[in-house]
Amino acid sequence: MSKSIPQSISKIIIAIDGPAGAGKSSVAKIIASKLNLTYIDTGAMYRAVTWLALRNSIMLEAQKDILLDLLSKAEITLLPGEKRQRVLLNGFEITDQIRTPEIVKYVSQVSAIPEVRSKLVSLQQQMGEVGGVIMDGRDIGTTVFPNADLKIFLIASSRERASRRQIQQRELGIEEDLDSIQAEIERRDFIDTTRAVSPLSQAADAILIDTDQITIYEVVDKIIATLNTKLGESKKGF
Numbered sequence: 001m002s003k004s005i006p007q008s009i010s011k012i013i014i015a016i017d018g019p020a021g022a023g024k025s026s027v028a029k030i031i032a033s034k035l036n037l038t039y040i041d042t043g044a045m046y047r048a049v050t051w052l053a054l055r056n057s058i059m060l061e062a063q064k065d066i067l068l069d070l071l072s073k074a075e076i077t078l079l080p081g082e083k084r085q086r087v088l089l090n091g092f093e094i095t096d097q098i099r100t101p102e103i104v105k106y107v108s109q110v111s112a113i114p115e116v117r118s119k120l121v122s123l124q125q126q127m128g129e130v131g132g133v134i135m136d137g138r139d140i141g142t143t144v145f146p147n148a149d150l151k152i153f154l155i156a157s158s159r160e161r162a163s164r165r166q167i168q169q170r171e172l173g174i175e176e177d178l179d180s181i182q183a184e185i186e187r188r189d190f191i192d193t194t195r196a197v198s199p200l201s202q203a204a205d206a207i208l209i210d211t212d213q214i215t216i217y218e219v220v221d222k223i224i225a226t227l228n229t230k231l232g233e234s235k236k237g238f
């Protein structure tokens, strides 16, 4: 186990990026609880907008303006939850609804819309500006908080990520075939890494961790050890 972190960490910003299923949310949640930070799952926000589009039967390309209008009036609220972060849209709980295969099918398309990104990025910046946060997503270290105190980029093979996703979905009572999950993950990787606006990419100063052969707890220990080293070096006293 890594040694403890000083109190002054309360203002820190940690960015965890990487592709779907690399372990970002599990790792971020554990670190948040160990270091008493607020965990912000930005993927849930893109999923909430996707839910808004599907709920209103919006054709993504042809009726983009309708979605943007609805989004400008929408309030997305993230609250701490038992197992995962709770998500409310205009006060209506959609925590479980945003985890369905249908949302997964369209979320990369929705998150490639530049206006959706700029709206959510500014919301995320407001949520994180006070510090004391660990935020996971695809563009946190590159776009949302390019000056984050610590940037981690998690990767794993698509097979391993698919297998982890299958276990998570099972816990929600959703049974999916491993090959289909893997194909879906690879399709999302492609859209997320090739979109025009802030595509998924590792920030130059992010630390790369391959989670294929190590447990979530080993990843957590590595990150906390890196943070301790950084805090020691910077003498900044967060």
Ligand code: DC
Pocket: 020, 021, 042, 043, 044, 046, 047, 107, 108, 111, 136, 137, 138, 139, 140, 188, 192
């Ligand atoms: O992490 P997740 O699987 O819940 O993310 C859902 C989708 O949202 C993912 O396919 C890409 C998109 N996303 C994004 O573009 N930028 C983020 N910061 C977070 C997620």
